[in-house]
Amino acid sequence: MSDEARPRRTAVVIPAAGRGVRLGPGAPKALRALNGTPMLIHAVRAMAASRAVSLVVVVAPSDGAAEVKNLLDAHALPERTDYLVVPGGDTRQESVHLGLQALPEGITTVLVHDAARPLVPVETVDAVIEAVRDGAVAVVPALPVADTVKEVEPAEQPGDPEQVVATPVRARLRAVQTPQGFDHDTLVNAHATVALTGEGATDDAGMVEKLGAPVVVVPGHEEAFKVTRPLDLVLAEAVLARRRANDGF
Ligand SMILES: Nc1ccn([C@@H]2O[C@H](COP(=O)(O)OP(=O)(O)OP(=O)(O)O)[C@@H](O)[C@H]2O)c(=O)n1
Numbered sequence: 001m002s003d004e005a006r007p008r009r010t011a012v013v014i015p016a017a018g019r020g021v022r023l024g025p026g027a028p029k030a031l032r033a034l035n036g037t038p039m040l041i042h043a044v045r046a047m048a049a050s051r052a053v054s055l056v057v058v059v060a061p062s063d064g065a066a067e068v069k070n071l072l073d074a075h076a077l078p079e080r081t082d083y084l085v086v087p088g089g090d091t092r093q094e095s096v097h098l099g100l101q102a103l104p105e106g107i108t109t110v111l112v113h114d115a116a117r118p119l120v121p122v123e124t125v126d127a128v129i130e131a132v133r134d135g136a137v138a139v140v141p142a143l144p145v146a147d148t149v150k151e152v153e154p155a156e157q158p159g160d161p162e163q164v165v166a167t168p169v170r171a172r173l174r175a176v177q178t179p180q181g182f183d184h185d186t187l188v189n190a191h192a193t194v195a196l197t198g199e200g201a202t203d204d205a206g207m208v209e210k211l212g213a214p215v216v217v218v219p220g221h222e223e224a225f226k227v228t229r230p231l232d233l234v235l236a237e238a239v240l241a242r243r244r245a246n247d248g249f
């Protein structure tokens with residue numbers, strides 16, 4: 001079968017194995033509730049809302065795969081989408097790598113989406129998928145940066161102040177979100193390469209950049225923010241309350 005005739009199957013890997021240290025003590029972050037439903041379930045629903053997504057691979061805390069399987073079984077999820085759960089690793093990068101290894105043959109487009117970004121709208125998910133299907137090998141949703149960003153030299157001694165070394169031009173900076181979208185073989189190759197060199201990256205597109213491949217930007221969304229610190233939980237609950245109020249009219 002020629003490449004053009006291959007059916008285009010899209011899978012999402014959801015790294016959900018983090019502890020959520022910055023959120024404070026409690027259950028692993030992905031299992032914390034937002035409006036009574038675990039953050040992970042919101043994130044899975046956000047991905048499965050796209051009709052293009054046929055498989056969701058959840059990368060669970062290494063000691064919590066059974067609990068996550070039970071959670072997925074207990075919540076109503078679209079029938080057109082299949083779900084797999086695999087145990088995660090010590091870093092986000094390792095967890096995504098383990099999720100990629102669980103993908104079956106025939107997947108052509110892969111999205112990687114943080115469980116910690118539970119409220120991303122389906123329009124953003126579809127825009128990422130469309131850009132990959134239009135030929136981009138890597139796609140990131142991104143927003144302009146609101147604050148001025150400084151590059152600093154870390155303090156030499158604990159307690160010493162950091163020194164500013166540069167102020168990048170803000171108009172050229174973007175805050176990148178997830179889901180990030182990829183041609184399957186490009187992402188698998190990028191992860192294999194960084195695993196060999198030992199070089200890390202804080203997002204998956206960063207690994208593709210290390211291969212020298214182009215990364216395309218599509219508009220991100222304010223509601224795709226990452227739940228990282230306690231105040232983000234307050235914002236997430238407020239977004240959900242606004243959605244409920246809008247649905248009510
Ligand atoms: N070993 C890890 C670490 C992180 N993640 C996932 O990567 C996403 C983004 O990471 P982040 O927001 O940094 O989550 P945590 O690592 O849980 O946060 P913290 O650094 O505060 O502990 C989250 O969905 C998280 O569950 C993962 O799957 N495996």
Ligand SMILES: C[C@](O)(CO)[C@H](O)COP(=O)(O)O
Pocket residue numbers: 092114175176177178202203204226
């Ligand atoms: C992938 C990511 O969400 C893009 O902004 C981000 O890099 C994750 O970083 P974290 O340190 O794991 O929160």
